[in-house]
Amino acid sequence: MTKEQVQEWITEPARQTPVRYEYDVVVAGGGTAGVCAAIASARLGAETILVERYAFCGGNATLYLPLLGFLDQQGNEVIKGIGKEIVDRVIELGGCVGHGRDPLHVSYAPIDPEIYKRVVIEMLEEAGVHVLLHSLVVGARTDGGRVTHLLIENKSGRSAVAGKWFIDATGDGDLAVFAGAPWEKGNAHGKMQPATLMFRMGGVDLKETRLAIAAQPERYGSDLMPPEHFVKNSSFIVVGMRQALEDAKREGRFSLHNNRVIFITQPREGEVAVNMTRVLMDATDADDLSRAEMQSRKDVWEVERFLREYIPGFQNAYVIDTAHRLGIRETRRIMGEYVLTADDIMQSRRFEDCIAVASYPIDLHDPSGPDCTLQHPQDTYDIPYRCLIVREMKNLLVVGRCISATHEALAAVRVMPTGMALGHAGGAAAAIAEKRGLGDVREVDVAELRNTLLAQGARL
Numbered sequence: 001m002t003k004e005q006v007q008e009w010i011t012e013p014a015r016q017t018p019v020r021y022e023y024d025v026v027v028a029g030g031g032t033a034g035v036c037a038a039i040a041s042a043r044l045g046a047e048t049i050l051v052e053r054y055a056f057c058g059g060n061a062t063l064y065l066p067l068l069g070f071l072d073q074q075g076n077e078v079i080k081g082i083g084k085e086i087v088d089r090v091i092e093l094g095g096c097v098g099h100g101r102d103p104l105h106v107s108y109a110p111i112d113p114e115i116y117k118r119v120v121i122e123m124l125e126e127a128g129v130h131v132l133l134h135s136l137v138v139g140a141r142t143d144g145g146r147v148t149h150l151l152i153e154n155k156s157g158r159s160a161v162a163g164k165w166f167i168d169a170t171g172d173g174d175l176a177v178f179a180g181a182p183w184e185k186g187n188a189h190g191k192m193q194p195a196t197l198m199f200r201m202g203g204v205d206l207k208e209t210r211l212a213i214a215a216q217p218e219r220y221g222s223d224l225m226p227p228e229h230f231v232k233n234s235s236f237i238v239v240g241m242r243q244a245l246e247d248a249k250r251e252g253r254f255s256l257h258n259n260r261v262i263f264i265t266q267p268r269e270g271e272v273a274v275n276m277t278r279v280l281m282d283a284t285d286a287d288d289l290s291r292a293e294m295q296s297r298k299d300v301w302e303v304e305r306f307l308r309e310y311i312p313g314f315q316n317a318y319v320i321d322t323a324h325r326l327g328i329r330e331t332r333r334i335m336g337e338y339v340l341t342a343d344d345i346m347q348s349r350r351f352e353d354c355i356a357v358a359s360y361p362i363d364l365h366d367p368s369g370p371d372c373t374l375q376h377p378q379d380t381y382d383i384p385y386r387c388l389i390v391r392e393m394k395n396l397l398v399v400g401r402c403i404s405a406t407h408e409a410l411a412a413v414r415v416m417p418t419g420m421a422l423g424h425a426g427g428a429a430a431a432i433a434e435k436r437g438l439g440d441v442r443e444v445d446v447a448e449l450r451n452t453l454l455a456q457g458a459r460l
């Protein structure tokens with residue numbers, strides 16, 4: 001029986017928790033941003049541990065998603081440094097065909113999840129990071145505005161990780177929240193962007209699909225994309241095919257609250273990743289998350305049937321696999337010394353303490369309706385170091401999806417390439433704080449941080 005409102009509490013006996021690890025820099029979450037943070041920190045000489053709850057590192061970059069906005073509006077790489085090193089290695093190993101340009105997403109690069117997992121493990125090992133898998137961060141011990149320990153639980157039981165500098169790369173801001181940092185969630189009505197369970201399909205005759213898009217763009221066309229794009233390119237993203245979906249809805253063959261077909265070709269011939277289930281919920285609520293995950297795992301099969309029946313080339317397609325978990329677009333945003341806004345992005349604002357540059361538009365999947373709106377800035381925009389510095393905390397930085405931004409600005413900076421650059425910057429800042437013997441991440445000399453990032457190949 002689930003209790004709607006908790007009215008009964010138990011008191012657990014006080015216990016001694018062993019401090020099993022002690023590191024200069026402790027990174028919570030080994031996803032898109034956390035991996036880059038840990039590599040950057042370790043390369044700069046800080047003893048670094050990365051704590052990840054799953055059996056592998058890579059986070060959302062293993063959900064069959066394409067890297068969006070890796071290039072800028074002119075087609076030059078906007079993400080360089082460690083993020084670029086990872087992607088270049090994935091390309092070398094055949095896990096990515098490279099970056100395509102696309103007016104909707106600026107640029108796209110589908111990546112093979114297994115090759116990504118392999119590359120990040122190799123690079124973490126080469127950098128000398130201690131990677132602790134299968135370990136869930138469940139709490140933090142603090143003292144006078146400093147995090148002193150992470151509390152983790154795993155097969156060895158409960159233990160503590162002592163550290164001098166902490167980086168929250170959990171996407172949900174778990175560590176910052178456990179430490180008592182201020183945070184916000186959702187839009188003005190508290191609503192968050194929907195989540196999607198990604199899945200892959202094989203056996204797609206993509207030549208037939210491409211010819212159908214070119215021949216009948218009013219039915220199968222993709223938003224903002226000229227039909228010729230699909231004649232020339234075998235690697236592409238489809239966001240549209242609205243007429244086909246409308247027909248299926250009218251004929252009672254598609255009931256999900258979604259009015260666009262979205263799929264992405266994969267590095268291997270005849271395979272696509274489908275981004276079409278859609279569920280509203282709060283992913284920091286375990287019951288809500290379970291309900292949404294169960295629902296989405298059923299919805300995959302309705303999407304599969306729709307694609308087979310209504311989209312040319314999918315007649316013989318089949319589900320290869322579903323992602324290891326529901327993809328979460330939005331949860332908590334940790335409040336930092338600066339809160340990035342939509343205006344900063346749309347005005348391509350420059351900041352003196354810029355530590356990452358991004359090109360991706362504000363891509364807001366509507367929490368109330370079935371659609372999605374994109375607002376494109378004319379140029380790249382800066383992300384200041386202050387968005388990583390958590391208010392009221394001296395030794396804690398946030399990187400990736402949980403940085404300090406408004407609901408709208410998050411919809412732009414949440415993409416994976418930007419997360420890589422943010423992770424790189426956060427890891428370098430923590431290592432500099434350690435090297436210089438500082439007492440607060442605010443004391444990091446921004447000029448030194450920027451020079452360090454530039455020396456490690458980043459674009460600022």
Ligand SMILES: Cc1cc2nc3c(=O)[nH]c(=O)nc-3n(C[C@H](O)[C@H](O)[C@H](O)COP(=O)(O)OP(=O)(O)OC[C@H]3O[C@@H](n4cnc5c(N)ncnc54)[C@H](O)[C@@H]3O)c2cc1C
Binds near residue numbers: 052069174196402417
């Ligand atoms: C459906 C969907 C489609 C998207 N499409 C695209 C796209 O096409 N292109 C693109 O570039 N971006 C896309 N994004 C956005 C992008 O994938 C994410 O916003 C980005 O990867 C977030 O990076 P991150 O490092 O902050 O989080 P993640 O990559 O999610 O990493 C967080 C890591 O922390 C771990 N973790 C979390 N909590 C704990 C804990 N308590 N203890 C230990 N470990 C923990 C997780 O297991 C994970 O490994 C999409 C997102 C979704 C959900």
